[in-house]
Amino acid sequence: MTDPFQLFDTWLVEARAHEPNDPTAMALATADAAGKPSVRMVLLRGHDANGFVFYTNRHSRKAGDMAGNPHVALLFHWKSLRRQIRIEGPITLATDAESDAYFATRSRDSQLGAWASDQSQPLDSRATFEARFAEMEQRFMGQPVPRPPHWGGYRVTPERIEFWQDREHRLHERRVFIREGSGWREALLYP
Numbered sequence: 037m038t039d040p041f042q043l044f045d046t047w048l049v050e051a052r053a054h055e056p057n058d059p060t061a062m063a064l065a066t067a068d069a070a071g072k073p074s075v076r077m078v079l080l081r082g083h084d085a086n087g088f089v090f091y092t093n094r095h096s097r098k099a100g101d102m103a104g105n106p107h108v109a110l111l112f113h114w115k116s117l118r119r120q121i122r123i124e125g126p127i128t129l130a131t132d133a134e135s136d137a138y139f140a141t142r143s144r145d146s147q148l149g150a151w152a153s154d155q156s157q158p159l160d161s162r163a164t165f166e167a168r169f170a171e172m173e174q175r176f177m178g179q180p181v182p183r184p185p186h187w188g189g190y191r192v193t194p195e196r197i198e199f200w201q202d203r204e205h206r207l208h209e210r211r212v213f214i215r216e217g218s219g220w221r222e223a224l225l226y227p
């Protein structure tokens with residue numbers, strides 16, 4: 037029996053070495069309160085035995101979905117390795133301290149962009165965004181840019197993790213870990 041978090045770490049190290057770009061990119065699937073799904077890419081910014089963390093704008097469409105329905109799915113696809121990892125579970129909000137700490141590591145442009153952008157809300161033009169960005173540059177001139185209150189992290193606590201490895205003759209290897217209490221039950225599936 038392998039710990040799925042250890043196996044995840046091993047695969048991520050291999051992905052960092054092989055994938056030409058964005059090895060931490062993952063698809064995030066949400067569904068709204070009526071059950072309608074939507075999916076988009078985000079970047080994994082932290083992970084440990086408590087879960088998988090990404091950051092976004094809490095006024096965004098995905099944030100609205102997660103407010104109405106906390107159940108999400110994540111998908112990593114590492115084409116160069118012919119592997120995918122599927123993760124499913126509910127989200128919780130990262131703490132303010134955790135979001136502040138991560139926000140502080142971002143470039144100043146990204147920090148100002150987080151203030152200037154109203155993600156998923158239509159803007160009348162690119163020029164409006166640029167004007168807002170310039171406004172934020174002025175507002176925070178000569179001082180650190182604080183985290184906007186509408187920007188922060190989400191942690192996915194996995195209930196199920198599947199590791200999929202392409203094998204010959206389409207006999208793909210599928211190792212599925214299902215959370216049971218404080219541990220995991222493992223099952224091996226084939227296509």
Ligand SMILES: Cc1cc2nc3c(=O)[nH]c(=O)nc-3n(C[C@H](O)[C@H](O)[C@H](O)COP(=O)(O)O)c2cc1C
Binds near residue numbers: 090091097156
């Ligand atoms: C490779 C890649 C990584 C991305 N990473 C993030 C991210 O970490 N956080 C984020 O809010 N958006 C990220 N985006 C943009 C999202 O895919 C999406 O366009 C945006 O968050 C709005 O989604 P929503 O309208 O469904 O909320 C990324 C896009 C790509 C292609």
